[in-house]
Amino acid sequence: MTNLVIVESPAKAKTIEKYLGKDFVVRSSYGHIRDIQKKGMGIDLANRFEPNYEISPDKKKNVAELRKLTKEADAVWLATDEDREGEAIAWHLAEALKLDVSNTKRIVFHEITKPAIQNAVANPRTVDMDLVNAQQARRILDRIVGFELSPILWKKIRTGLSAGRVQSVAVRLIVEREKEIEKFEASFSFKVQGKLQLLDQAGQPCGEIDVKRNASFDSEEEAQAYLMAISKAQLSVQSLEEKPAKRSPKAPFTTSTLQQEASSKLGFSVKQTMMIAQRLYESGKITYMRTDSVNLSEMAIAQAQEVVTSNYGAEYSHSRRYKTKNADAQEAHEAIRPTDFNVSEVTGERNEQRLYQLIWRRAIASQMADAQLQRTTVEIAISNLSDDKLVAKGEVITFEGFLKVYDFGNKNDDGILPPMQIGQALSLGELTARQSFARPPARYNEASLVRTLEEMGIGRPSTYAPTIDTVQQRGYVVKEDREGTPRDYRQLTLNAEGMNAETLSEMAGSEKNKLFPTDIAGIVTNFLTKHFGDVLDYQFTAKVEDKFDVIASGKLEWQDMLEDFYSQFHPKVEAAEDVSREEAGQxxxxxxxxxxxxxxxxxxxxxxxxxxxxxxxxxxxxxxxxxMPGQKMDVLKLEDALELFKLPREVGEMPESYSATAVDGSTFGVEAGQKLIAKQGPFGPYLEYGTKKYAPIKGYDPLSITLEEAVILVEAKIQAEAEKIVKTFPENADVKILKGRWGPYITDLTTKKNAKIAKDEDALQLTLEECIKRLDEAPEPKKRGRAAAKKAxxxxxxxxxxxxxxxxxxxxxxxxxxxxxxxxxx
Incomplete structure (x- = not known):
């Protein structure tokens, strides 16, 4: 073997190997192979923060194989990703494989295409230790923060909690936004809008226009007086202004803008977006997906120009060069774009197709002409309100430009206003004054949180997805939909028949895929902000990222940066030991x-x-x-707390017996006269209807649920228990096929082992022999509680x-x- 090329993922290895000749063998490291050892902090604080690295247990076999291959190779090429994390992986590979880092060939490419791969091989370099040290500094600082803060949280608040430099700041953003919402005091105003009829010289209607009053009224009385004045006024066109306007395309995607747009346009989570983009990159369809650059290469711009001119015409082509705001960015050096602009659609999984087309459209649109518009503004005079006006606006697209490709709801075509002249009379069509309520600050969704983190300089492209995933996994944040509540509003309507006032209803405050902080998030945030204000300070977190950039440029020693941080951080950790559990837990x-x-x-x-x-x-x-669900400890009042002690509450007795029979003949049921008791448990309210028989209370208040409602819940639970048994085997009562949350599965009641059943399989056709075979091959069940703690x-x-x-x-x-x-x- 002549050349060994090591990349990060097996999918990428397959794609690259076909571009290189027979003298190259491509293998994968399967991501990181080494990390700071898990036992203890893993950092020698007394020796200038020297980290103690170890090869991950699940990578030892792979590393052994790679070591064998390096001995057989004439040359080793490290081809990990081109960002700092990829540079660090290349260095770890060199260390683990005992390669000389000063002369081992390092190649990078931001797209997996034959020209890019061949160009990289023709222009190798060595591992950039400045980039490695920047990544080391980040990893070590984050380990120190997590290792020293998390135990404080375990001792003072609750076991199992965690803290992190970026994660805790992200949680703080969400917690503080929730506090803003709680403090928000709703106000209202009345906004006037509606339709007017244009009149010809004979006084006959000749067209209709939508109008509105730019300012709103603070009270219903003011709005009513205004509408009454209009009912007695003469209306006429006072001014008419037409002027051209344009709309320019946005820059190609960076990591954060792709995450935001995929969320709003495709409904993808941040994690989902990055997983799909990773697959597109590894299959050679798009450029590297972790980047904060909006730049396109000259080759890409030229190809985009050819595609635009060929598909839409020369008038649609307009070359643009975007500049990245962060001049010190050390990530990939090009925006996310297709590797071949001629390919507007790809085959494969549906979501891959959708994300690819979003990337293609955004990139190709960035090299297209502005959209040309004609905007018209008309002011309507009111004879008895000389200082007041109604306004009509129209906007017409005269040349689509980039909107030909990247519309996605960006068009704001208000339509053509009918021909009119200054002084032309109008008559009343219908005007409404609707009570509108001010909205509180919007809760974050994943996309808006990414945008805020980026704007504040917190984290970098590679950190957004794992950070948002971590805060949800740790139980600090929940992503969910919440229904609104009915709200009355007043509406005044004026038309030819006169004035009508009515009270209508709307749903207010509904939320979809929003991030809500849990109670523990508020407690941890308050504790950390009080005792570790520097770590949770937004500017501090952003400045740390800037220091990593300076280290990456070779202008700062990473140990010096860490010493400066630790000398200020550790004394606060020691001081926090004196805080009582009551104070910390609030x-x-x-x-x-x-x-x-x-x-x-x-x-x-x-x-x-x-x-x-x-x-x-x-x-x-x-x-x-x-x-109770929805109650918050920081705003709970005594009267609310007293209500909680009204549980357990006897709702009543079952009016008659109810039972359901499973496929194996076993029955589940409840006898007439059985007491139904509403209780509150750690996982929410529930009904107890016998010894160790429970039915969750969903959609009802346990303090007010009626007997009829309780009976419905109990009967539903009994029916579900019976339907859970899909198939049994007379010759072996321990093996059953049950219905689970994600479909049917095989279980053994004795060993507690479970085995999967494929979605396209018919569970009823499985034999006992096949079930036993799968159970034998299934992994041992994970032990929980004290048994698990003693296992290690x-x-x-x-x-x-x-x-x-x-x-x-x-x-x-x-x-x-x-x-x-x-x-x-x-």
């Missing part, structure tokens, strides 16, 4: 129970926020109650026994935490 005294006089607190626990009645003094056990130490003990019988494994344990914040469970 436990709050709500007041005293009117009946018993006992103090009532709201606190945070393992399962979320809860209310505690009593302080536990005099050996009297306090009572606990979890908050047990393995270590077994390993030590092989070296010496005298060595014993150390006992490990976990510190006991407070009891779940719930009076009941289910």
């Amino acid at each position: 436990a709050r005294l709500l007041g005293n129970d009117p009946k018993t006089g006992k103090p009532m607190f709201v606190k945070i626990g393992r399962f979320g926020p809860y209310v505690q009645l009593g302080d536990g003094e005099n050996e009297e056990k306090p009572q606990f109650a979890s908050l 130490p047990a393995k270590k003990a077994a390993a030590k026994k092989t070296t010496t019988k005298k060595t014993t494994a150390k006992k490990t344990g976990t510190k006991k935490t407070a009891k779940p914040a719930s009076k009941t469970s289910g």
Whole structure:
């Protein structure tokens, strides 16, 4: 073998190998092969922040194979991605494979095409240690922040929490936006708009125009007086202005703008967008998808010009060169674009086709002419309101330009206004004055959070998707839809028949795919902001990114940057040890129970926020109650907390027996006269209808749910339990096919093992032999709780026994935490 080329992904390896000759073998590292060791911090603070790296356990076999191949090769080429992370992976490969980093060939390319690959091979370089050090500094700083902050959160608030330099700032943005919304006081105004009739010289209608009053009224009385004045006024065209305008295309996509546009136009999550873009890149269809550059190469501009001229005509072509705002950006050096502009559509998975076309249209539109418009503004005089006017506007596209390709709802064609002359009379068609309510600040969705992070300089293109994914996985943020609530509004209507006032209803406050902070997010954010204000400061986080850029340019030593940071950060970690759990968890005294006089607190626990009645003094056990869905501990009042202790609540008794039979003949049911009790558990409200029999309460308030409503929920739960059993086997009662959340699956009641069933398979056709075979091949079930905690130490003990019988494994344990914040469970 002459040449070994190492890339990051196997998909990319297959694509590249076909472009290189028989003298090249392409293999994949499967992403990162080394990272800071997981045991302890993994950083030698006393030795200038020297990191202790280790090869990931799941990559050891791959590294061994690569080492063997490097010994057989005459030359090794490191062809990982061209951003800092890719540069760091190349360096880690050189270290792990014992290559001389000073003369090992490093090649980069921002598109996987034959010319780009051949050009890279013709112009190799060595690993850029400045880029590596910038990435090392980022990784080490983030490890320090996470390793020292997270244990503080475990001790002071709740186990399992985590903190991070970018993640915690992203959560802070969402938490503070929620506080703005809670403080928002809605105001309203009345906006006037409607239609007027143009009159010819004979006073006959000859056209219709849409009009509006630019200013609004603060009260219904003012709006009513205005409409009454118009009903008695003469209306005429006072001014008519026509002027040309233009609309220019936006720059080609960067990582963040692609994420935002794919979210708003295609409904993709940020993570989904990056996964699909990765596949398009690795298959050679688009350029590198992690970039903050809007630049296009001269070759790309020339090809785009040819495609535009050929497909639409020379008048549609207009070459443009966009400049990246961040001059120090060290990511890829070209915007996201198709590798071949002649290919407007690709084959493959539907979402890949949709994202590719979005990228193609945006890139090709950036090299097209402006859209030409004709805008008309007409002012309507009101005879008895000399200082007031109604306005009509029209906008007509006279030349589509780039809108020919990239419309996607960007067109704002208000249509052609009918011909009219100054002084021409108009008559009343219909005008309305509608009560409009001011909207609170909008909650973030994934796209708007990315835009804000980018605008504030927090993070870089490669960090947005994992950051947003992490804050959701950690339970700080939930992405969900929420229904609005009915709201009345007033509307005044004026037409030829007179004035009509009415009260109408609308749904207000509905949300779709928005990011909502959880209670724990608010508590952690408040704690970190108070005690680690520098780390959560928006400007500090952005300045850290700037320092990484300076390191990447070779103008700053990475250890010096980390020393400066740690000397200010660590003393605050030590000081935080003195903060009490009550203060950190923001436990709050709500007041005293009117009946018993006992103090009532709201606190945070393992399962979320809860209310505690009593302080536990005099050996009297306090009572606990979890908050209801939608309740927030920071705004909870005493009267709301008192309601929670009305649970458990006996709703009534089953009026008659109800049962359902499964396919195996087993029955599920409830007897007549069984008490139905509404309770609140750590996972929400539920009904108890017998020993260990529960039905979740969804869509109802447990404090007011009626017996009829409760019976419906219980019967639905019983029916679902019966339908869960898809198939059983008389010769082996332990093996069953059950219906799960994502379809049918095989389970063994004895071993607790589960096996998958493909979506296109008919579960009823599976035999017992086939089910047992799949169960044998299925992985062992993951142990949870204390059994899982003891698993790792047990393995270590077994390993030590092989070296010496005298060595014993150390006992490990976990510190006991407070009891779940719930009076009941289910």
